[in-house]
Amino acid sequence: MKRKLSTLLVVLLVTALMLVACSTDTPAAEAPAETPDPVEEPAEGLSGEIHVYTRDATSGTREAFEGGIGFDKDEETLTASAVETSGNGDMASKVGNDVNGIGYVSLTTDFAANNLKPLNFEGVEPTIENVLSDDYSLKRPFSYVTRAAGDFESDEAEALTRAFIAFITESEEGLSAVDGAGGIVDLSSAKPWSEVAETVDGFDPATDYSGITLRTRGSTSVDKTLKAALEAFQAEVAFEFNMDHTGSGDGFKRVLGEEKDGANAGDIGFASRKFGDNETVSDGMLSGEYCQDAVVVVVESSNPLSEITQQQIHDIIVGQLTTWEEL
Amino acid sequence: MKTFEIKDLNLWYGDFHALKDIDMDIRNNKVSAFIGPSGCGKSTFLRVLNRMNDLIDGTKITGQVLFNGQEIYAPESDVVTLRTKVGMVFQKPNPFPMSVYDNVAYGLRVQGIKNKAVLNDTVEDSLKKAALWEEVKDRLSDNALQLSGGQQQRLCIARAIALSPEVILMDEPTSALDPIATGKIEELMESLKKDYTIAIVTLSMQQAARISDYTAFFLLGDLIEMGPTREVFHKPNDKRTEDYITGRFG
Amino acid sequence: MDSKHHLISEAYQRRKKGWDKFFKGLFWLAGFISAIFIILIIVFIVRKGIGPFLPSYPGGAYPIGKFLTGFQWRQDSAIYGVAFIVINTIISALGALLISFPISVLTALFITKIAPRSLSRIMTTIVELLAAIPSVVYGVFAAGVIVRWVDSLAAMAGFSTYGGNSLLAVSILLAIMVFPTMTSLAIVAINAVPRELVEGSLALGATTTQTNFRVVLTSAKSGIFAGLILGLGRAFGEATAVSMVAGNSMIGPTFNPFNITRTLTSTMLAGLKETQGLDYDIRFSVGIILMAVILVTNLGIHFVKDRIGRSMS
């Protein structure tokens, strides 16, 4: 018995070593029926199984994407072999690491840094010009909503919130900060902040706002443009901010919805889509859109694909098109 | 004068009947020695006298234990006060890991005595009585654990007498010491007995014979006999005592 | 004799007895508080986790049978089946132990019995350092290195992976993370083997190696199993690092080591903060399942240990 135990240990060890030491042994793969047979040469990129990456169900990017490709939520289901990612960055890095991957990210994403290649959609290149001219149809607005009037921690916080919203929607400084971070805005009607500031109700630049913290919540896609705008606003008015972004679903929930007094409550909620019918943004003090963004279908950078049609991407998402050869 | 009067004492540890129907008197300013083979109950009996057995779960005691005529197991009796009057020295020297001075002063301090002069006097007085003063007077602030084993045990005695108890219980106080240190402790006991009543548990019959005035022989939880030491050793009443003393069993 | 007893004040005696009672109460309270938290946690998770299956649940109860036996987890279609996730979790943890257990037992033996003193000191420090590395750092390591190994291993084996995110990556990551736990417990267990047993075996003419493998390891098996249980607990419970490489598949179970998987913890963590309603509450149901899995496997190992123990003696 004792000998058996030590023999067992040795066998276990050897098995383990084989796994660890990157051996070339074919593992005893019992691929379940859902998994298609392994392909011969996956490195080519144009052949083999397509790995579909998607965002979590509360993502605004996902909603904009699915709406834009004619995916009917009630009638169709996403392919069950899709990988769910937790945010725009997670999606970008995962697709960038998978030669067989296809996914979708915000236009603000740094494609080169993530090893991604943006695809033309219906023959149109995803550029700011094409989005502004409505040629590129896979796009969505970045929306905001604030807490209800009178529901802020202080009058100063309320005034500062008003001022910030005015800053990112009307002032040249705010709009160019959003623009610099990749957001799509129309700069033509912008006015200098010094003018805009005078029109904001209750806001007085002489007041010390440095003890006030603006808490922003909601979509992760707005992260980059919003951070640039908040920082630019900090250059105009001394204040603090706290960006804790988790997904568009939380944008409404944490300023007006069930979590508005919870641990993660915020002053301004953001969504990378239009707010839904059940999200009653009219309750908020202010609501609206501050820029446009495009959703871009991406593949890993070595993938030879450069164009995709609405039909193709739709078929891939529902699982009717499963290999690169079929494209 | 009897310091302790014990009547019909029975003690159980859980189901184990450790002491059976013990009747005994302990006289003041005398040395009483308890002898007997290991596990006979002599140490347990010693611990009855300052209620140290209370600390062991599942101990049950019946009978009477009178200290100066007061029942020490009565509900209104106060164990803390009892222990200030009945001191104890343990088998292995167990000084606290603090200075020599703090060791001796400990007993007074936990009774709320903080007067520096009283403490200084008592420490010196107790160490003198324990015949340790000359050896440690220059190292009172040294850690007590740096003393030798024999010195540590005398320190423990000093610690016990600092509270001026009436009785000192000694549980095999020399069993962990070498013969020279043992000799010193035995001399000490001789000088202490004019001030204190001493009860000592010992495994060494020679020691009992040398130092004690009375000797009690325990066997399997029974007190076989107790009497003046000379009588017990030379004319034991009980055959079993004789067998034990002459080394025929045990 | 100058008694000190006149110096002892009655009031002080009363006071100190009062403090004694007070502190005893305080100590008990502290013990009680420490003990009550596990009950709070269980009550809270069970209350939250049972909710979705009760008819009173807003929006209607989710059938508990479908939850327990389902093989799909899709929040977009509100299908929550936990059966395959349990299987995935157990497979990934067992995979980790398969890699890690023999290595840690042998390393422990090396440290305690075989290595020269200086080497053994260094090895002990290495094990302790591995234990002290925060799991986030392991997560970063896994996302940066382990996935590459898996990806190239898969390429050699003719499989394509999702960028290396896979069952195998999870198992390797967990193997590394449980290694120090199991090794240090095995070291303690081996050190506790009485000298006499070893000397007895040597006196009977056994070689040192024979003694190490037959006498020492078998005598220490109870402690080694304790380490195994602790390791398994950690493998089941690890969340942050695992969710960085699991891939979160929607269907399963996953048997192919190169395919993406989904564990109980990665399910609880994935988008937890972004969600609400049934999708949020049902994660607490997953929490119950996680606690249950840990408990059942512990009992199972105890049972196996008893069986082995009996057949060996």
Add this chain to the structure above:
Amino acid sequence: MTRKRRIYDGILNALTYLSSGIAVIILVMVLQFVFVRGWSGVNFDLLSKPYWSGNNTIEFPQFKTGAFDRPDHLGDDIAFSEKLGIGLSDGLDAYKEHQVVVEYLDPESPLHHGVVSTAGVDLGKELGLSEGSNIVNLMLKDTDDKIVNVGAQRKSTAEETVAAMDNISEMRKIYFKTEGGGINGSLKATLYLIGLSLVIALPIGIAAAIYLNEYAKANRVTNAMRSSIELLSGVPSIIFGLMGVSVLFPITQLMGIHTVSIILGALTMAVVLLPLIIRQTEESLKVVPIDLRYASLSLGATQTQTIFKVILPSALPGILTATLLSISRIIGESAALIYTMGTFIADRPRLDQGATTLAVQIWSLMSGEQPNFELSSTISIIILLIVLALNVSVKLISYRINKKWSVS
């Protein structure tokens, strides 16, 4: 010993060497991974720098251009403005975003003498550009009286920015950022969290250990208590996070805190630490010889006096060990804190607001849009160094304990 026996033994021994070798290799790989990526970022500045850049707008009431000579030591990649005496280069910030970085500023440059135009307490104070700043937006009037905006926000390169500067007629304002990407805030938050968690957990944990070791009778209630605490130590930290936001959050709400906060994190960590502190303290209480308790009690001390005067001082090194291990645990914890303290990196952490510890900052950096491996690895190195120092301390202490009791 037969030949076969010798070979067999040799193989078995070799296996143990091999296993240990694997452990070494793994450690080396993990260390190499973090050191290669993060070592270049380790410096003392990092510890004192904030994570977020300071954002400032300055104006120049008395603006005069000058004529400056390009210093010889400036590298070729640095563009130099002769009118303003400033050297600029193209750089990347912690998010890998393009920056226009001030590399050199002539001591006489007019850009030293700006005035803050940001509304707030600093309004009107003197503030100039300094080396290391990032010019986000610079608004000037050129020689054709046209308003020109240049800087990182306008995607201008250093070269283009300098070109605009040399064509200046009037300076309007400069929006610049100070250097960020530090860990000062997380470091402070970690220290606050450690302090607060220990203040809560140590007394309760030590008291509970005293109860279990000194008072509790061996009965069912005690057993239940013990196994409850034992079970607590097996709870995954993600569950502690859930417990924090639901069981403990109402407590902080009573204190008037309506958001995740360091206090909430500390309460949660206190629960996480309890089993560890209780176990370590009990271990060290057990080592204190029973004779010392008897000696103290036989001198008429109450049990409380015995505990505070004799037992606890003797158990102090063990309690210190528990404290150090607790600190290690707090430093390494992430899952429980993500839920109770949030993931926003706060530069000036406050007890009643969310913040990140070093470990959560890593998580935050890794889950952002651009996973920042470099800074994450640098923080990992710092964490590893702290943990290593703590471990060495634990070893020294336990060495002292052993020495202490072996003297007597």
